[in-house]
Amino acid sequence: MNWARSKVLVTGGAGFLGSNLCHELVARGARVTALDGFLFGGGANPANLEGCDVDLVRADIRDADLRPLCEGADVIFNLAAQTSHMGGQKDPLADIAVNAVAQVRLIQAAREAAPNAVVVHASTRQFYGRPSYLPVDERHPVAPPDANGVSKFAGEQYWMIEHRTAGRPVVSLRLTNCYGPRLRIRDARQTFLGIWMRCVLEHRPFEVWGGAQLRDMTYVDDVTEAFLLAASTPQCHGQVYNLGGSPPASLTEIADMTVGAAGNGATYTTREFPNDRAAIDIGSYHADDRAFRQATGWAPKVDLKDGIARSLNWYRTRLPAYL
Numbered sequence: 001m002n003w004a005r006s007k008v009l010v011t012g013g014a015g016f017l018g019s020n021l022c023h024e025l026v027a028r029g030a031r032v033t034a035l036d037g038f039l040f041g042g043g044a045n046p047a048n049l050e051g052c053d054v055d056l057v058r059a060d061i062r063d064a065d066l067r068p069l070c071e072g073a074d075v076i077f078n079l080a081a082q083t084s085h086m087g088g089q090k091d092p093l094a095d096i097a098v099n100a101v102a103q104v105r106l107i108q109a110a111r112e113a114a115p116n117a118v119v120v121h122a123s124t125r126q127f128y129g130r131p132s133y134l135p136v137d138e139r140h141p142v143a144p145p146d147a148n149g150v151s152k153f154a155g156e157q158y159w160m161i162e163h164r165t166a167g168r169p170v171v172s173l174r175l176t177n178c179y180g181p182r183l184r185i186r187d188a189r190q191t192f193l194g195i196w197m198r199c200v201l202e203h204r205p206f207e208v209w210g211g212a213q214l215r216d217m218t219y220v221d222d223v224t225e226a227f228l229l230a231a232s233t234p235q236c237h238g239q240v241y242n243l244g245g246s247p248p249a250s251l252t253e254i255a256d257m258t259v260g261a262a263g264n265g266a267t268y269t270t271r272e273f274p275n276d277r278a279a280i281d282i283g284s285y286h287a288d289d290r291a292f293r294q295a296t297g298w299a300p301k302v303d304l305k306d307g308i309a310r311s312l313n314w315y316r317t318r319l320p321a322y323l
């Protein structure tokens with residue numbers, strides 16, 4: 001796809017993944033509208049779009065008039081979501097309002113205002129639940145462990161129905177744990193690695209819950225590249241893909257890499273999962289993402305050790321904006 005002068009809508013554009021995508025799209029010459037409601041507890045941060053020439057619209061997909069925002073879009077990257085698992089447990093109605101009901105609003109608005117737009121939807125590995133085998137491919141049974149998994153699955157499926165019934169080119173990427181610059185690091189709401197990075201940068205010990213669970217973390221630049229490839233590869237349209245990342249590593253190994261990358265004598269302690277978290281924990285996960293790699297030629301370029309070091313370096317000079 002020729003991104004130069006293409007018209008792109010990024011929902012959740014002030015969040016972690018959405019803002020990184022905005023930066024890359026602008027660098028490639030796209031005209032970008034970033035829609036974000038700056039939801040409390042999410043990853044939205046005005047600093048995420050600093051120096052990025054996007055048209056930022058602060059609006060909520062649950063009630064905004066979405067048609068003018070979709071008008072004439074060539075591509076819609078759909079990343080707005082309620083992403084907190086504990087938040088979804090506490091308030092499942094608010095969770096489903098964003099992740100499912102508002103998705104239908106966006107589908108209807110896009111049907112009228114951008115009937116030909118390609119949609120890349122940010123989905124999640126979460127709704128596979130506790131894996132019954134590893135690595136997890138797209139045929140793995142869906143068994144959401146929490147309310148957020150249910151709403152995210154519903155949202156994805158509404159988009160796939162739009163492909164099947166209206167012929168819209170839709171790609172859904174089921175992401176694993178992503179990390180890198182512009183991640184929310186002020187607390188543990190967005191990936192354990194966020195709060196770990198904050199702690200080591202502040203010379204404080206961090207906590208590892210459990211420790212043996214495997215994760216296949218994806219560095220954000222690799223996620224961005226996957227979104228762009230998903231949009232521009234016609235073979236992907238109508239498909240649901242897992243997106244993995246670095247080779248699986250245990251949380252303890254990731255903690256050791258974080259301490260090593262910090263290089264300042266940082267330490268951590270290991271403890272059992274708190275009960276409310278243990279109830280929705282999925283154990284070990286890593287993706288079989290061969291289908292997406294084969295379709296697009298995508299492969300992660302940034303390995304975990306390097307990605308953690310890059311992330312820490314990025315935050316060193318910007319910490320106050322992220323606390």
Ligand SMILES: NC(=O)c1ccc[n+]([C@@H]2O[C@H](COP(=O)([O-])OP(=O)(O)OC[C@H]3O[C@@H](n4cnc5c(N)ncnc54)[C@H](O)[C@@H]3O)[C@@H](O)[C@H]2O)c1
Nearest residue numbers: 012015016017037038039042043044060061080081122178
């Ligand atoms: N980061 C990951 O590891 C990961 C893993 C799996 C799936 N995902 C998916 O990727 C997408 C982006 O995640 P992220 O990590 O960047 O999260 P994020 O919280 O940083 O970004 C989501 C953005 O959506 C916005 N938003 C939420 N509800 C909204 C609403 N009603 N109206 C307008 N904007 C709203 C938030 O303000 C936030 O900026 C989400 O759909 C998420 O489910 C992310």
